[in-house]
Amino acid sequence: MRAYFGYSYKDDYYSALLLNMKIKNDFVEKLNIIRDKRVAVVGAGPNLVSVNKISEDLVISADGATNYLYEHGIIPDIIVTDLDGISVFPEESIYVVHAHGDNISKLYKINNMKIVIGSAQVFPFGNIHLFGGFTDGDRAVILAKLFKAKEIVLYGMDFDSGYVGKYSKPYYEQNLPANWVKRNKLKIAKQIIEQVLSKDL
Numbered sequence: 001m002r003a004y005f006g007y008s009y010k011d012d013y014y015s016a017l018l019l020n021m022k023i024k025n026d027f028v029e030k031l032n033i034i035r036d037k038r039v040a041v042v043g044a045g046p047n048l049v050s051v052n053k054i055s056e057d058l059v060i061s062a063d064g065a066t067n068y069l070y071e072h073g074i075i076p077d078i079i080v081t082d083l084d085g086i087s088v089f090p091e092e093s094i095y096v097v098h099a100h101g102d103n104i105s106k107l108y109k110i111n112n113m114k115i116v117i118g119s120a121q122v123f124p125f126g127n128i129h130l131f132g133g134f135t136d137g138d139r140a141v142i143l144a145k146l147f148k149a150k151e152i153v154l155y156g157m158d159f160d161s162g163y164v165g166k167y168s169k170p171y172y173e174q175n176l177p178a179n180w181v182k183r184n185k186l187k188i189a190k191q192i193i194e195q196v197l198s199k200d201l
């Protein structure tokens with residue numbers, strides 16, 4: 001995947017090192033709140049705007065989707081983010097922050113978060129976990145599965161329209177046609193989510 005998108009292993013590692021230095025305590029056991037819950041996983045697809053109520057027991061938002069939920073009075077229990085979509089920082093949420101070579105300049109955002117669990121796409125070390133997955137949305141589904149959700153319900157996931165939802169980035173003013181990178185990220189996300197949801201772990 002790294003070679004396919006042209007990402008640098010060295011930069012991914014450097015970002016993970018910096019994130020690890022910023023995290024003083026590992027809060028991973030807090031993810032046990034997922035166990036036996038009906039979990040909503042919310043993505044930032046164009047269809048996110050039709051969501052105004054979530055009735056599952058627990059909400060996990062993927063990056064940019066957090067901003068929409070927050071505007072609509074829904075505070076995610078868990079926020080999975082690579083830091084480029086999120087611009088609100090609810091105090092009580094648990095943040096699973098993913099370090100990679102292209103978000104080094106955004107790592108300062110974790111200063112706004114109280115409970116941070118670190119993840120990265122290099123061999124795990126210190127307070128850095130490797131849960132698997134690729135985009136924030138599929139990593140959120142993986143976490144729900146790994147930590148034994150009773151049921152996983154998806155919102156704001158649209159892998160087929162070819163459009164990126166406007167909530168994907170704080171500076172988007174409308175849904176946008178997906179470029180090559182985003183189209184392929186969404187293709188991978190779709191495959192991972194389908195596989196994970198079809199398996200009993």
Ligand SMILES: Nc1ncnc2c1ncn2[C@@H]1O[C@H](COP(=O)(O)OP(=O)(O)OP(=O)(O)O)[C@@H](O)[C@H]1O
Binds near residue numbers: 163169
């Ligand atoms: N059409 C869509 N547009 C954007 N996100 C979508 C869409 N359908 C599903 N998603 C899911 O919503 C998640 C949150 O969207 P966002 O664009 O903030 O993600 P991201 O993984 O942080 O992407 P990026 O690589 O652009 O930082 C994505 O990771 C993806 O799994």
Ligand SMILES: Nc1nc2c(c(=O)[nH]1)N=C(CO)CN2
Binds near residue numbers: 101
């Ligand atoms: N270096 C790098 N790694 C990633 C990136 C990215 O933009 N840069 N995006 C991802 C999924 O959104 C996952 N991993």
Ligand SMILES: [Mg+2]
Binds near residue numbers: 063064082083085
């Ligand atoms: Mg992002």
